[in-house]
Amino acid sequence: MTNAALPAAPPRRRSNWQLLMANRLAAAGLFILGFVVLLAVLAPVLPLPNPDITDQPNRLLPPLSPGHLLGTDHLGRDILSRLIWGTQVSLIVGISATAIAALVGSVIGLVAGYARGATDTLLMRFVDMLMAFPYILLAIAIVAALGPGLLNALYAIAIVNIPFFARNIRGVTVSIRNREFVDAARLSGKGDVAILFTEVLPNVLPVIVITMSTTVGWMILETAGLSFLGLGAQPPTSDLGSMLGQARAQIFTAPHASIIPGVMIFILVMSINLLGDGIRDVLDPRLRSGSLARPMAVTQIRRENPPPSNRENAPALVVEQLSAGFDDSGRITPAISGISFSLNRGECLGLIGESGSGKSVTALSLMGLVASPPGVITGGAVYVDGRDVLAMDENQIIALRGVRVSYVFQDPLTTLHPLYRVGEQVAEAILAHRPIGRREAGERAVELMEQVGIRDARARSRAFPHELSGGQRQRIGIAMALANDPDIIVADEPTTALDVTVQKRILDLLQGLRRDRGLAILLITHDFGVVADVCDRVAVMKNGVIVEQGATAGVLRNPQHDYTRRLIACVPELGEGRTFLDRVRPLMAEGRA
Numbered sequence: 001m002t003n004a005a006l007p008a009a010p011p012r013r014r015s016n017w018q019l020l021m022a023n024r025l026a027a028a029g030l031f032i033l034g035f036v037v038l039l040a041v042l043a044p045v046l047p048l049p050n051p052d053i054t055d056q057p058n059r060l061l062p063p064l065s066p067g068h069l070l071g072t073d074h075l076g077r078d079i080l081s082r083l084i085w086g087t088q089v090s091l092i093v094g095i096s097a098t099a100i101a102a103l104v105g106s107v108i109g110l111v112a113g114y115a116r117g118a119t120d121t122l123l124m125r126f127v128d129m130l131m132a133f134p135y136i137l138l139a140i141a142i143v144a145a146l147g148p149g150l151l152n153a154l155y156a157i158a159i160v161n162i163p164f165f166a167r168n169i170r171g172v173t174v175s176i177r178n179r180e181f182v183d184a185a186r187l188s189g190k191g192d193v194a195i196l197f198t199e200v201l202p203n204v205l206p207v208i209v210i211t212m213s214t215t216v217g218w219m220i221l222e223t224a225g226l227s228f229l230g231l232g233a234q235p236p237t238s239d240l241g242s243m244l245g246q247a248r249a250q251i252f253t254a255p256h257a258s259i260i261p262g263v264m265i266f267i268l269v270m271s272i273n274l275l276g277d278g279i280r281d282v283l284d285p286r287l288r289s290g291s292l293a294r295p296m297a298v299t300q301i302r303r304e305n306p307p308p309s310n311r312e313n314a315p316a317l318v319v320e321q322l323s324a325g326f327d328d329s330g331r332i333t334p335a336i337s338g339i340s341f342s343l344n345r346g347e348c349l350g351l352i353g354e355s356g357s358g359k360s361v362t363a364l365s366l367m368g369l370v371a372s373p374p375g376v377i378t379g380g381a382v383y384v385d386g387r388d389v390l391a392m393d394e395n396q397i398i399a400l401r402g403v404r405v406s407y408v409f410q411d412p413l414t415t416l417h418p419l420y421r422v423g424e425q426v427a428e429a430i431l432a433h434r435p436i437g438r439r440e441a442g443e444r445a446v447e448l449m450e451q452v453g454i455r456d457a458r459a460r461s462r463a464f465p466h467e468l469s470g471g472q473r474q475r476i477g478i479a480m481a482l483a484n485d486p487d488i489i490v491a492d493e494p495t496t497a498l499d500v501t502v503q504k505r506i507l508d509l510l511q512g513l514r515r516d517r518g519l520a521i522l523l524i525t526h527d528f529g530v531v532a533d534v535c536d537r538v539a540v541m542k543n544g545v546i547v548e549q550g551a552t553a554g555v556l557r558n559p560q561h562d563y564t565r566r567l568i569a570c571v572p573e574l575g576e577g578r579t580f581l582d583r584v585r586p587l588m589a590e591g592r593a
């Protein structure tokens with residue numbers, strides 16, 4: 001069977017700005033903050049009365065009084081004018097304090113995290129000392145020592161927030177300094193300062209920006225707090241905190257004088273926090289994979305012409321014209337197209353293809369496991385025992401997973417939970433579908449571990465994943481896949497991470513299970529040697545389509561597609577280097593290998 005290859009369209013990534021705007025709360029925060037900042041910036045040119053001119057006869061006028069839209073304060077000063085000028089002061093102080101704290105804190109964190117040893121101890125104990133005092137007391141003490149005033153309040157707020165940045169940045173730096181790319185830079189002869197600036201800093205920068213964006217609102221509040229206590233802005237200058245503090249005495253007679261600056265502080269801090277959270281979501285690499293939303297329980301299904309939802313006398317698994325892709329701002333980038341194959345009970349089908357050919361997307365699409373967004377199944381059907389999985393509702397699909405169809409993945413170290421004992425994790429897989437007691441599930445887990453060939457299973461069931469070898473971990477993965485007696489196992493490169501002897505044992509184990517339990521196995525691999533060893537039939541994938549499929553022996557003897565021939569030619573045979581080269585040379589001469 002031969003299909004035309006899909007055009008390889010590179011996925012288009014949404015820009016940071018688009019991602020930020022897609023987050024409605026962050027966009028609302030940005031809009032509100034932008035408006036407030038614009039007002040504050042335009043304060044000198046807006047037709048506002050002088051905020052410091054007192055007018056005793058017109059004191060404590062209510063809002064909407066003629067000439068005073070928001071009324072006047074206890075000295076008859078225009079509240080609107082004071083509010084806009086005060087907002088400007090609060091913003092400048094809050095942002096400057098954040099910048100100073102970020103700069104000093106980040107330098108301390110970077111140096112401590114990178115240097116480690118005595119430097120780290122010294123710097124971090126200093127930071128711990130700063131943190132040992134309640135922050136507001138410390139700020140008050142600093143202002144008391146320096147004298148009241150806005151600039152001193154700014155320094156105090158910056159100083160008390162330095163530990164926050166220093167600890168955050170140190171933590172990230174410590175994890176980065178041990179990464180391979182930093183070792184590589186060191187081996188290339190770069191000095192520590194160069195490494196710090198060119199390798200570590202770019203990776204830490206998003207964390208600094210995130211920390212700044214989420215703390216600036218907090219700093220504005222702290223500055224307002226000091227001014228409220230009379231330690232910040234001194235008359236005639238006023239910020240939002242000092243406006244609030246001065247209006248405190250009239251809270252019952254003229255509540256508007258304190259409510260208005262209070263509301264402005266609330267709006268300012270809320271909008272900054274919403275925006276800060278949005279920036280964090282955009283810059284956090286873990287949230288960057290295309291969307292800010294949590295993946296759905298089942299891949300989104302958008303089929304234009306759904307095939308019939310039932311098929312009579314179907315084999316264990318039938319995949320018909322399955323197509324899936326990734327939604328990139330409304331445009332679907334196809335990953336697989338028109339995939340069709342079937343799998344009988346007790347049969348093993350190999351799905352082979354180079355990296356990126358769509359093997360994993362095919363495997364995950366069977367049970368709606370491609371992360372959505374951005375994954376979308378755009379067409380075709382997946383019949384398990386004659387019923388189309390893609391036509392089922394979410395709960396029915398979830399109920400099928402692990403019970404009729406289960407998965408074994410490539411690297412069990414990433415799929416096993418590092419903090420739970422492996423026995424508990426196998427038991428958990430059983431309990432997810434069976435209403436039995438924990439003790440019984442634990443016993444069953446030990447049995448399963450014995451069945452997959454783990455020696456001394458009871459003792460090993462109490463081990464954590466990192467205490468097992470790669471082969472043992474993969475056996476645990478297989479035990480979990482078998483936990484609910486499935487009919488079909490989808491094994492996605494189950495032996496790629498293992499050495500050849502362990503690979504052989506794991507493949508033998510799967511073969512044994514197939515024989516004993518009549519399991520149908522879809523084995524995904526990029527190694528024709530593995531296919532030749534264990535698969536009855538093979539389907540060859542390239543660029544998201546199956547280019548050839550048939551009985552393994554037939555395909556190996558008489559490959560129809562060029563690509564299949566090249567894959568076969570890539571299997572080295574012991575002692576047959578010449579034969580292998582002989583096979584490849586003609587293809588190279590044609591410029592195809």
Ligand SMILES: Nc1ncnc2c1ncn2[C@@H]1O[C@H](COP(=O)(O)OP(=O)(O)OP(=O)(O)O)[C@@H](O)[C@H]1O
Binds near residue numbers: 335360362
């Ligand atoms: N989350 C995603 N967003 C966008 N494109 C994706 C995503 N996941 C996979 N793809 C694309 O889908 C295509 C098929 O990927 P898939 O993981 O199925 O390949 P594969 O054959 O399993 O490769 P490998 O053997 O390396 O695992 C690739 O072009 C890949 O870039």
